[in-house]
Amino acid sequence: MNKLADTIQKKPWLGWLLFLGTLGAVFLLGLFATSISERRLESKKSFEWITPIGEQESDSAVWGKNFPREYDSWKATQDTSFKSKYNGSTMIDMLEINPRLVVLWAGYGFSKDYNQGRGHYYSVTDIRNTLRTDETAPGTCWTCKSSNVPRLMNHLGVADFYKDTWMHLGPEITNAIGCLDCHDPKTLNLRISRPALVEAFQRQGNDIKKATHQEMRSLVCAQCHIEYYFKDDGKYLTLPWDRGTTVEAMEAYYDEYQFKDFTHKLSRTPIVKPQHPDWETFQLGIHAQRGLACADCHMPYRSEGGVKFSNHKVQSPLNNIANTCLVCHRESEETLRNSVYERQDKISELRTRAEDLLVRAHIEAKTAWDLGATTQEMEPILAFIRKAQWRWDFVAASHGASFHAPLESARILGNAIEQAGQARLSLVRVLSKHGKTDAVALPDISTKAKAQSYLGLDMPSLKKKKEAFRQETLPQWENKAN
Amino acid sequence: MNKLADTIQKKPWLGWLLFLGTLGAVFLLGLFATSISERRLESKKSFEWITPIGEQESDSAVWGKNFPREYDSWKATQDTSFKSKYNGSTMIDMLEINPRLVVLWAGYGFSKDYNQGRGHYYSVTDIRNTLRTDETAPGTCWTCKSSNVPRLMNHLGVADFYKDTWMHLGPEITNAIGCLDCHDPKTLNLRISRPALVEAFQRQGNDIKKATHQEMRSLVCAQCHIEYYFKDDGKYLTLPWDRGTTVEAMEAYYDEYQFKDFTHKLSRTPIVKPQHPDWETFQLGIHAQRGLACADCHMPYRSEGGVKFSNHKVQSPLNNIANTCLVCHRESEETLRNSVYERQDKISELRTRAEDLLVRAHIEAKTAWDLGATTQEMEPILAFIRKAQWRWDFVAASHGASFHAPLESARILGNAIEQAGQARLSLVRVLSKHGKTDAVALPDISTKAKAQSYLGLDMPSLKKKKEAFRQETLPQWENKAN
Numbered sequence: 001m002n003k004l005a006d007t008i009q010k011k012p013w014l015g016w017l018l019f020l021g022t023l024g025a026v027f028l029l030g031l032f033a034t035s036i037s038e039r040r041l042e043s044k045k046s047f048e049w050i051t052p053i054g055e056q057e058s059d060s061a062v063w064g065k066n067f068p069r070e071y072d073s074w075k076a077t078q079d080t081s082f083k084s085k086y087n088g089s090t091m092i093d094m095l096e097i098n099p100r101l102v103v104l105w106a107g108y109g110f111s112k113d114y115n116q117g118r119g120h121y122y123s124v125t126d127i128r129n130t131l132r133t134d135e136t137a138p139g140t141c142w143t144c145k146s147s148n149v150p151r152l153m154n155h156l157g158v159a160d161f162y163k164d165t166w167m168h169l170g171p172e173i174t175n176a177i178g179c180l181d182c183h184d185p186k187t188l189n190l191r192i193s194r195p196a197l198v199e200a201f202q203r204q205g206n207d208i209k210k211a212t213h214q215e216m217r218s219l220v221c222a223q224c225h226i227e228y229y230f231k232d233d234g235k236y237l238t239l240p241w242d243r244g245t246t247v248e249a250m251e252a253y254y255d256e257y258q259f260k261d262f263t264h265k266l267s268r269t270p271i272v273k274p275q276h277p278d279w280e281t282f283q284l285g286i287h288a289q290r291g292l293a294c295a296d297c298h299m300p301y302r303s304e305g306g307v308k309f310s311n312h313k314v315q316s317p318l319n320n321i322a323n324t325c326l327v328c329h330r331e332s333e334e335t336l337r338n339s340v341y342e343r344q345d346k347i348s349e350l351r352t353r354a355e356d357l358l359v360r361a362h363i364e365a366k367t368a369w370d371l372g373a374t375t376q377e378m379e380p381i382l383a384f385i386r387k388a389q390w391r392w393d394f395v396a397a398s399h400g401a402s403f404h405a406p407l408e409s410a411r412i413l414g415n416a417i418e419q420a421g422q423a424r425l426s427l428v429r430v431l432s433k434h435g436k437t438d439a440v441a442l443p444d445i446s447t448k449a450k451a452q453s454y455l456g457l458d459m460p461s462l463k464k465k466k467e468a469f470r471q472e473t474l475p476q477w478e479n480k481a482n
Numbered sequence: 483m484n485k486l487a488d489t490i491q492k493k494p495w496l497g498w499l500l501f502l503g504t505l506g507a508v509f510l511l512g513l514f515a516t517s518i519s520e521r522r523l524e525s526k527k528s529f530e531w532i533t534p535i536g537e538q539e540s541d542s543a544v545w546g547k548n549f550p551r552e553y554d555s556w557k558a559t560q561d562t563s564f565k566s567k568y569n570g571s572t573m574i575d576m577l578e579i580n581p582r583l584v585v586l587w588a589g590y591g592f593s594k595d596y597n598q599g600r601g602h603y604y605s606v607t608d609i610r611n612t613l614r615t616d617e618t619a620p621g622t623c624w625t626c627k628s629s630n631v632p633r634l635m636n637h638l639g640v641a642d643f644y645k646d647t648w649m650h651l652g653p654e655i656t657n658a659i660g661c662l663d664c665h666d667p668k669t670l671n672l673r674i675s676r677p678a679l680v681e682a683f684q685r686q687g688n689d690i691k692k693a694t695h696q697e698m699r700s701l702v703c704a705q706c707h708i709e710y711y712f713k714d715d716g717k718y719l720t721l722p723w724d725r726g727t728t729v730e731a732m733e734a735y736y737d738e739y740q741f742k743d744f745t746h747k748l749s750r751t752p753i754v755k756p757q758h759p760d761w762e763t764f765q766l767g768i769h770a771q772r773g774l775a776c777a778d779c780h781m782p783y784r785s786e787g788g789v790k791f792s793n794h795k796v797q798s799p800l801n802n803i804a805n806t807c808l809v810c811h812r813e814s815e816e817t818l819r820n821s822v823y824e825r826q827d828k829i830s831e832l833r834t835r836a837e838d839l840l841v842r843a844h845i846e847a848k849t850a851w852d853l854g855a856t857t858q859e860m861e862p863i864l865a866f867i868r869k870a871q872w873r874w875d876f877v878a879a880s881h882g883a884s885f886h887a888p889l890e891s892a893r894i895l896g897n898a899i900e901q902a903g904q905a906r907l908s909l910v911r912v913l914s915k916h917g918k919t920d921a922v923a924l925p926d927i928s929t930k931a932k933a934q935s936y937l938g939l940d941m942p943s944l945k946k947k948k949e950a951f952r953q954e955t956l957p958q959w960e961n962k963a964n
Contacts, residue, residue, distance in 0.1 A: 339768070
């Protein structure tokens with residue numbers, strides 16, 4: 001440095017050069033810093049309160065005044081177009097494309113009506129319109145459908161909310177699943193608003209408040225995307241997790257309580273209908289094992305004007321591979337899509353085999369009853385059917401199971417296939433004892449209509465009743481709400 | 483630069499500084515280059531011929547003089563210690579730990595003796611000693627066991643090699659699987675030495691010579707680690723790939739030829755015994771789909787003194803996670819090991835279910851035959867058993883299937899379970915028609931000895947015969963060889 005000083009002393013223009021160069025560099029640095037702080041400011045803006053949010057604010061539009069990006073993306077759940085091999089369009093009629101389901105759920109609402117789920121935006125619309133809801137439904141049915149629920153639960157008390165009727169609570173339910181369901185209106189932190197999940201954690205000796213942020217990015221979804229049942233006459237929403245969350249652990253739980261959702265109309269099997277054990281299945285797959293949360297793929301981060309936010313258009317990652325899979329994987333979109341399709345195809349194959357065997361088992365059991373089989377003869381058979389159907393439906397009902405945990409899904413279906421086979425094997429013996437030595441012929445259940453007619457479902461009258469509800473009751477509900 | 487020249491002209495010591503600095507930098511660069519060229523030289527050394535290798539050189543020790551690292555690591559296949567949940571020690575007696583296998587292979591050599599495979603080093607030793615080889619075995623049995631085979635095939639002609647007897651060729655077979663089996667002795671390039679694979683490619687209209695180096699790093703393994711059969715009386719080693727390499731495609735091939743490896747001793751089912759469709763299964767898993775070759779995980783690259791070479795101690799990657807899985811995956815060894823174990827556990831569960839059903843099906847079929855069932859009654863049943871056993875054994879026989887392609891393995895086993903169930907269902911009807919209306923009791927097959935005794939296998943005499951072979955024939959073979 002002394003030599004440099006020496007040189008500069010002898011050549012003053014060199015010093016000027018250095019001085020001006022430094023000035024230029026500092027100026028550029030200043031520009032850069034301004035750009036950063038501008039972006040910071042912009043990103044802070046989204047946390048500047050334009051409108052305060054009430055503690056029970058169920059209208060997501062009010063939240064949206066403060067959080068336009070999250071709100072806009074939430075609103076985008078209106079768009080139900082879907083890139084998937086099995087879900088090409090909107091709200092597929094699942095009974096139409098797979099009439100076996102009608103027989104498998106004979107005696108339960110799902111055999112009347114079961115459509116592909118749509119975005120959160122439609123949660124209230126769709127539950128109002130399905131043939132599965134009527135005056136017999138309890139208040140519990142609203143639990144997962146609306147951001148009005150936290151206020152109602154607070155007002156009525158949780159147990160009384162569940163005990164109420166779906167019809168009586170109807171006018172109070174106006175908003176679809178929205179901001180309040182997962183966020184604290186003061187801090188915006190993720191928050192569990194539904195008691196069933198908190199209670200399930202408590203019964204296992206865990207405190208859900210200790211969950212990390214990354215865990216919460218799955219647990220807020222797990223408020224609804226889990227297996228649950230309506231306990232006892234109070235229809236208290238309960239998660240069957242006390243022995244664990246695997247298919248076997250939950251089965252053991254239900255068996256201990258001798259719980260059933262319905263008695264199968266044909267086979268008279270006491271059936272547990274899995275809801276959508278999505279979170280439970282996800283835990284058993286590689287993505288959860290490597291630390292991912294639901295939101296990582298279903299609500300990926302997005303940047304707009306320097307603001308990073310979670311895309312609240314909850315949807316299949318297949319609709320958005322670039323911002324989900326490609327964050328970690330280096331393959332082309334097409335390669336990754338085909339990898340998903342391959343998993344879906346293999347699970348679909350096993351699922352169809354299980355369904356085919358189970359349909360036959362139900363119909364053969366009905367034949368055995370008709371021929372005078374005794375309860376004693378039928379009990380072990382119905383136990384196998386119950387086991388097989390629980391397993392089959394666990395995979396069938398779990399959204400994305402074939403991707404979330406393909407091997408576990410295959411294992412479960414392999415067991416379902418075995419148990420359905422065992423049921424049918426015993427049925428051959430019982431049928432033969434009652435004079436039926438050849439195969440039981442299958443009725444024509446090749447379409448939804450034929451399968452429903454085989455079950456004696458009076459679909460025109462069910463549809464008429466729902467139409468009356470839409471014409472007469474719904475306007476009253478909306479009047480009361482306004 | 484003009485200004486710098488100006489300055490230097492006015493201050494000559496500055497020029498000297500620049501000159502000496504450059505000198506120093508050039509000197510350091512020279513040192514670095516020397517180090518690189520030394521390492522290059524060292525790495526070239528392994529390709530300097532110390533001893534020429536003959537065109538049919540079957541003694542790997544001769545190759546080893548030129549390639550000591552590859553040879554040393556090949557010799558290390560003597561070490562058969564194994565880190566795996568299911569393979570804790572050396573050469574497990576598979577029939578002892580799973581006596582169901584004895585029943586499943588009744589009527590075939592595998593029910594006499596079936597041990598866990600050992601390293602390439604033991605290939606000749608183990609085939610000599612197994613109870614499965616005797617004077618009835620054809621020459622074909624040697625094909626995959628020794629680096630003497632290329633010379634013999636060249637000398638005798640391929641078809642005549644196969645047609646020869648195992649006993650007659652015995653004295654010629656002295657070297658275990660080694661260098662010549664996969665390498666060209668002139669260029670050291672990977673080379674296919676066995677005709678069956680080349681012929682299978684040809685029949686599909688493909689030229690194996692066009693394979694890339696990375697493909698060859700699997701295809702040299704696929705010379706033996708594939709499904710094959712001995713065609714017709716000439717026992718011509720043939721790959722059943724003409725319709726494809728999936729479990730269904732190969733089944734269709736065998737069905738077309740009405741091929742069977744043996745008739746099951748109990749059920750009289752014409753059974754195809756899969757060998758080890760390792761390459762075929764691997765193709766259906768994620769690692770092959772993402773471009774990996776067998777050698778990537780079973781012969782990972784290693785560096786010694788600047789020389790990079792493939793570790794020829796072919797073994798399970800679980801024995802060497804640091805140099806295999808961890809090349810791509812960022813998890814801990816324990817996490818990765820547990821991920822493998824989880825896959826193995828799930829497949830093992832389905833496999834056991836399939837085995838249990840199949841054992842019962844074979845025994846129930848025997849009972850039906852004993853009671854006078856007709857061929858017409860039994861044919862559809864045996865067709866189901868054949869299908870189920872082909873699928874079960876496809877997974878059971880394929881080394882590492884539960885890791886290479888877990889979901890495909892589960893899919894195959896799910897189908898096996900279904901088909902075995904179908905067989906048993908039909909058996910109940912046939913049995914009942916012939917007076918047997920209750921369940922067929924299982925014999926005691928709880929140990930290998932009990933299962934073998936149930937089949938009427940005279941194990942002491944088989945062992946005595948093999949002992950005589952060891953005492954009398956083997957020394958003669960070795961005399962002739964020397």
